[in-house]
Amino acid sequence: MNNFTFYSPTYFVFGKGTENEAGQYVSRFGGSKVLIHYGGGSVERSGLLDRVKESLKKQNIDFVQLGGVVPNPRSGLVYEGIELCRKENVDFILAVGGGSVIDSAKAIAAGVKYDGDFWDFYEGKPVMEALPVATVLTIAAAGSEGSGDSVITKEEGMLKRGAGGEALRPVFSILNPELTQTLPPYQTASGATDIMAHVFERYFTNTKEVEITDRLCEAVLLTMIKEVPRVIEDPNNYEARANIMWAGMVAHNNIVGVGREQDWSSHGIEHELSALYDVAHGAGLAVIFPAWMTYVMKHDINRFAQIAVRVWGCEMNFANPEETAKEGIERLKKFLTSIGMPISFAELGAKEEDIPLMVEKLGLGERGTMGSFVPLTAKDVEAIYRLAL
Amino acid sequence: MNNFTFYSPTYFVFGKGTENEAGQYVSRFGGSKVLIHYGGGSVERSGLLDRVKESLKKQNIDFVQLGGVVPNPRSGLVYEGIELCRKENVDFILAVGGGSVIDSAKAIAAGVKYDGDFWDFYEGKPVMEALPVATVLTIAAAGSEGSGDSVITKEEGMLKRGAGGEALRPVFSILNPELTQTLPPYQTASGATDIMAHVFERYFTNTKEVEITDRLCEAVLLTMIKEVPRVIEDPNNYEARANIMWAGMVAHNNIVGVGREQDWSSHGIEHELSALYDVAHGAGLAVIFPAWMTYVMKHDINRFAQIAVRVWGCEMNFANPEETAKEGIERLKKFLTSIGMPISFAELGAKEEDIPLMVEKLGLGERGTMGSFVPLTAKDVEAIYRLAL
Numbered sequence: 190m191n192n193f194t195f196y197s198p199t200y201f202v203f204g205k206g207t208e209n210e211a212g213q214y215v216s217r218f219g220g221s222k223v224l225i226h227y228g229g230g231s232v233e234r235s236g237l238l239d240r241v242k243e244s245l246k247k248q249n250i251d252f253v254q255l256g257g258v259v260p261n262p263r264s265g266l267v268y269e270g271i272e273l274c275r276k277e278n279v280d281f282i283l284a285v286g287g288g289s290v291i292d293s294a295k296a297i298a299a300g301v302k303y304d305g306d307f308w309d310f311y312e313g314k315p316v317m318e319a320l321p322v323a324t325v326l327t328i329a330a331a332g333s334e335g336s337g338d339s340v341i342t343k344e345e346g347m348l349k350r351g352a353g354g355e356a357l358r359p360v361f362s363i364l365n366p367e368l369t370q371t372l373p374p375y376q377t378a379s380g381a382t383d384i385m386a387h388v389f390e391r392y393f394t395n396t397k398e399v400e401i402t403d404r405l406c407e408a409v410l411l412t413m414i415k416e417v418p419r420v421i422e423d424p425n426n427y428e429a430r431a432n433i434m435w436a437g438m439v440a441h442n443n444i445v446g447v448g449r450e451q452d453w454s455s456h457g458i459e460h461e462l463s464a465l466y467d468v469a470h471g472a473g474l475a476v477i478f479p480a481w482m483t484y485v486m487k488h489d490i491n492r493f494a495q496i497a498v499r500v501w502g503c504e505m506n507f508a509n510p511e512e513t514a515k516e517g518i519e520r521l522k523k524f525l526t527s528i529g530m531p532i533s534f535a536e537l538g539a540k541e542e543d544i545p546l547m548v549e550k551l552g553l554g555e556r557g558t559m560g561s562f563v564p565l566t567a568k569d570v571e572a573i574y575r576l577a578l
Numbered sequence: 579m580n581n582f583t584f585y586s587p588t589y590f591v592f593g594k595g596t597e598n599e600a601g602q603y604v605s606r607f608g609g610s611k612v613l614i615h616y617g618g619g620s621v622e623r624s625g626l627l628d629r630v631k632e633s634l635k636k637q638n639i640d641f642v643q644l645g646g647v648v649p650n651p652r653s654g655l656v657y658e659g660i661e662l663c664r665k666e667n668v669d670f671i672l673a674v675g676g677g678s679v680i681d682s683a684k685a686i687a688a689g690v691k692y693d694g695d696f697w698d699f700y701e702g703k704p705v706m707e708a709l710p711v712a713t714v715l716t717i718a719a720a721g722s723e724g725s726g727d728s729v730i731t732k733e734e735g736m737l738k739r740g741a742g743g744e745a746l747r748p749v750f751s752i753l754n755p756e757l758t759q760t761l762p763p764y765q766t767a768s769g770a771t772d773i774m775a776h777v778f779e780r781y782f783t784n785t786k787e788v789e790i791t792d793r794l795c796e797a798v799l800l801t802m803i804k805e806v807p808r809v810i811e812d813p814n815n816y817e818a819r820a821n822i823m824w825a826g827m828v829a830h831n832n833i834v835g836v837g838r839e840q841d842w843s844s845h846g847i848e849h850e851l852s853a854l855y856d857v858a859h860g861a862g863l864a865v866i867f868p869a870w871m872t873y874v875m876k877h878d879i880n881r882f883a884q885i886a887v888r889v890w891g892c893e894m895n896f897a898n899p900e901e902t903a904k905e906g907i908e909r910l911k912k913f914l915t916s917i918g919m920p921i922s923f924a925e926l927g928a929k930e931e932d933i934p935l936m937v938e939k940l941g942l943g944e945r946g947t948m949g950s951f952v953p954l955t956a957k958d959v960e961a962i963y964r965l966a967l
Contacts, residue, residue, distance in 0.1 A: 190820040190821065193593060195589075195592065200585045201583060204579070205581060400805060401825045407793075407797065435837070447592070448592070
């Protein structure tokens with residue numbers, strides 16, 4: 190096991206009706222002038238935004254608001270938010286929405302406290318200071334409600350990049366599974382795939398002897414395999430929604446990742462897909478992950494056999510572990526198909542002829558690599574895209 | 579799933595040599611005058627105390643020290659610590675030791691900020707304010723390094739009681755598995771049993787549909803079943819020690835407990851054993867838990883069958899699930915015996931004739947109950963003690 194630090198200081202408030210407590214938690218965590226940040230009209234139509242505002246008013250907390258966050262959130266709105274916060278002396282940002290809204294809020298929070306261009310943080314500068322961010326989560330997917338990460342797309346060149354830092358961990362996050370019940374099945378399944386992908390990125394590691402982290406990863410995956418089909422079957426299944434929503438946080442606050450190398454190449458490979466076609470991140474991951482697994486499997490057959498047996502319920506083929514490993518990947522594909530996810534470029538609407546462009550945009554050049562389980566060159570990435578056709 | 583809050587703001591620093599970073603973390607978390615609190619001579623003999631002091635000196639942090647904490651820590655030293663902190667204007671407490679030292683430090687931290695008798699907190703008053711506490715952990719067991727709990731024994735009447743509150747969560751905890759390598763097998767096994775017991779108390783619940791929490795519980799137990807025999811076999815196995823040490827934190831910061839009722843009656847029943855005979859808490863739990871499980875099993879055969887299959891690797895007996903449930907308890911007993919734990923009063927050195935006294939000290943009276951999975955009356959508790967003979 191490698192040395193590590195683990196820090197997840199977010200105060201999580203989970204359950205029915207908890208959005209009505211937003212105001213009291215903003216008070217508790219010291220907010221006096223709030224930017225409410227959100228996406229499209231759904232939080233308005235559902236009345237959620239009104240309930241949140243009402244809870245702020247009850248605590249006599251002043252606020253301004255900025256909507257318009259789109260999936261794969263853009264830099265343009267971040268600049269707008271930074272300017273608004275400075276003009277209005279905002280000292281606290283409350284994101285009401287899914288991962289895109291939260292990531293946009295984090296970018297604004299970091300930008301307000303920084304003299305330079307906020308995009309610096311998305312080109313590798315660590316975030317050391319930010320306004321406090323809190324969330325009222327409406328989609329179980331990104332795990333941004335408990336993480337110190339943010340992903341933003343720069344309109345100029347459609348560059349999709351991530352930033353991170355402890356200062357970006359939300360001070361509190363309100364998770365009410367009821368709010369996810371109106372999500373259409375495709376979005377629900379995309380979110381679920383994203384959650385599982387956050388675990389895969391941590392599961393495939395070269396660090397030996399981290400059984401506790403392996404087992405915690407498997408716990409999240411087993412939960413998803415049980416619960417996701419239940420919400421696809423019945424979108425109003427509160428209990429299944431609740432399990433998925435909490436699993437989404439557990440999958441990405443890094444409790445299932447500590448003590449070892451993580452990979453994250455599939456996320457990078459997918460980012461080019463969703464940046465180019467503006468498809469749901471989770472749907473892109475459903476296409477990339479089985480291809481990536483197939484491509485790298487031989488690097489550690491036993492690890493792929495382990496996930497096949499422990500997570501996918503395969504019988505171990507002791508005479509031929511590779512067969513077990515392959516069977517695990519097949520079961521993942523069947524699972525993704527069963528919940529309505531695409532598993533190929535064709536199903537996603539991506540095009541073979543764009544592969545060279547996507548590879549180029551990853552910027553690996555002649556000798557660069559990405560990922561750690563198997564460091565991938567540009568040629569490897571191209572092969573993975575082609576496996577996904 | 580029930581509504582819940584989850585808050586685990588401790589900064590965990592894990593791995594080899596991390597005790598040398600104590601000073602910089604005290605600085606980061608605002609300590610300027612520190613009480614170093616510890617137990618017996620082992621932290622002195624091993625040089626650990628010197629390394630910690632050295633790291634404080636490097637940061638120019640002033641400190642005083644108070645040793646002498648015993649297992650099942652006593653109120654007397656807590657009063658002494660409170661007085662010392664007030665006299666010396668201590669603003670930060672650093673516990674160097676195991677659960678007893680940390681619990682004693684938490685009691686002092688709460689007492690310093692309170693005008694009344696600190697024991698009030700151990701009779702039910704919630705702790706709202708305390709000096710910041712941090713830890714350098716030397717035993718994987720109590721989980722106090724990540725929890726908001728503390729258990730103290732009052733000398734007058736040997737009353738063993740717990741207190742709790744968010745203010746008692748350590749601000750940082752340093753976990754170096756190397757420090758646990760000198761522990762004798764019996765203490766190692768007692769600690770491991772305590773860790774598993776923290777999971778059992780959360781696993782046996784009447785709340786339905788909390789799959790994610792079930793799976794996380796099972797993840798910790800599966801890890802322990804793999805790793806504990808390895809350290810009993812080879813005390814210097816760093817990797818196994820590391821997995822156990824982190825599992826001990828995960829087992830008790832409540833990530834494996836949220837969203838449902840928890841039980842905790844076995845801990846209460848055990849407290850009377852360790853208060854009366856001054857035996858290791860974990861050893862007492864090894865005696866009590868199988869008896870408790872046997873006594874309450876019929877309340878939910880399927881839950882006991884689930885743990886038997888998922889954790890103990892039993893084949894499900896579909897024609898007779900009760901057989902599977904029983905087999906799970908048998909495997910737990912065999913496991914405990916295999917790591918050198920007692921599973922009966924006789925092996926522990928406890929006496930049948932003391933049962934009425936222990937039952938009386940629990941203070942349930944004629945109509946009181948303890949626990950929630952099956953609320954236990956004084957008569958039930960007596961039956962459980964007798965099952966453990």
